Amino acid sequence: MIRRRPFRTLLALVAVLLAALAWQNRAHLQAFPRIIGAYTAKEYCSCRYVMGHPAAYCAAYVEQYLPLSGFFDDPLKRRVTARGLGSSQTAQWLGPRQGCRLLAQAVPLPES
Numbered sequence: 001m002i003r004r005r006p007f008r009t010l011l012a013l014v015a016v017l018l019a020a021l022a023w024q025n026r027a028h029l030q031a032f033p034r035i036i037g038a039y040t041a042k043e044y045c046s047c048r049y050v051m052g053h054p055a056a057y058c059a060a061y062v063e064q065y066l067p068l069s070g071f072f073d074d075p076l077k078r079r080v081t082a083r084g085l086g087s088s089q090t091a092q093w094l095g096p097r098q099g100c101r102l103l104a105q106a107v108p109l110p111e112s
Helices: 006-024 026-050 055-061
Strands: 070-074 079-084 087-095 099-102
Touching: 006 026, 026 055, 026 070, 026 079, 026 087, 026 099
Parallel strands: none
Antiparallel strands: 070 079, 079 087, 087 099
């Protein structure tokens, strides 16, 4: 069988190895979608409200290869919500000594 179809056998072996690797790292793979929104919300909040940079600069600072499906900056409450890969995360500025912190419960994005 291997002599007749070496490429198919090699492809099957690679698929089995990738499946085993994914199973071994399943907890990390499940956490990945939350990381995109959390990173963007926290870093943008820190850039904008702790460091005092303009919004355009901070938006360029947190830009990633994976696009966000939603982003909302509430300057009155100093709260930033970012949605990426189906997960929404929110960071809020607490004060000059505390800086920004991710909130435990994500605040839903307003309808556009």
